Amino acid sequence: MPESSVPDALRQGSTQPWTERLPLPPAEKMTPEQRAAAQALIDSPRKGVFGPFLPLMQSPKLLDRVAKVGEYLRFESVLDARVRELCTCATARHVGNQFEWHMHAPLAIKAGVDAGAIDALRQGARPSSGLKDDEALALDFTQELLNTNGVSDLTYGRAVKQFGEQGVVELASLVGYFAMVNWVMNVARTPAQASSGEAMRPFPL
Structure with a gap:
């Protein structure tokens, strides 16, 4: 997309001038592998090709593997949906996606x-109230991991007690997965959906 057609609230990345770098290839220019990857996404729980899968269409085999990891973490993980979605938001906020x-x-x-x-979180603050105990712990884990590239024994011990070892592995993997796809979109400048509400503040980070 050209710079003039995308509101600031929908842009990824902070360099100027801003243009989308890796949009979805036109259908007539897709390779058979790209068409198959697109159809697989349409047939999956995602029901379409959007977000990180637009730039990932440049590497259909990678797209397929990334999609399968994401499907497990989003729809089948042992973590409660509240925890998954909160930590996904925290990761997106951290990397400005x-x-x-x-x-x-x-x-x-x-x-x-x-x-x-x-x-x-949208405003860049640590929520001071409103979180359930497991949510607050998962947010502590996520932000510590993002800020220090690991977690302390104290945080790890609390997380294992709350979520179990499988849950801790899946939480760390969830954070890593969304950091990865966020970075791909930031590099590709994949715009947010036009129906989006308020942007994160400040933006760009």
Whole structure:
């Protein structure tokens, strides 16, 4: 997309001038592998090709593997949906990705996360109230992992007690997965969906 057609709230990345770098290839120019990858996404729980899968279409085999990891973490993980969606939002906020923020903030609220806590994250603050104990712990784990590239024994011990070893592995993997797809979109400048609400603040980070 050209710079003039995309509002600031929908842009990824902060360099100027801003243009989308890796949009979805036109159908007539897709390779058979790309067409198959697109159809697989349409047939999956995602029901379409959007977000990180637009730039990932340049590597159909990678797209397929990334999609399968994401399907497990989003739809089959042992973690509660509240925890998954909250930590997805925290990751999107950390790396400044509008697409995942706008997609997952409403899903977090729908799953039961306090709307005020989500808005605090949007503004760049640590929610001071509204989070359930497991949500607060998962957010501590996520932010510590993002900020230090690991977690302390104290945080790890609390997380294992709350979520179990499988849950801790899946939580760390969830954070890593969304950091990865957020970075792909930031590099590709994949715009957020046009129906998005309020942008994260400040933006760009």
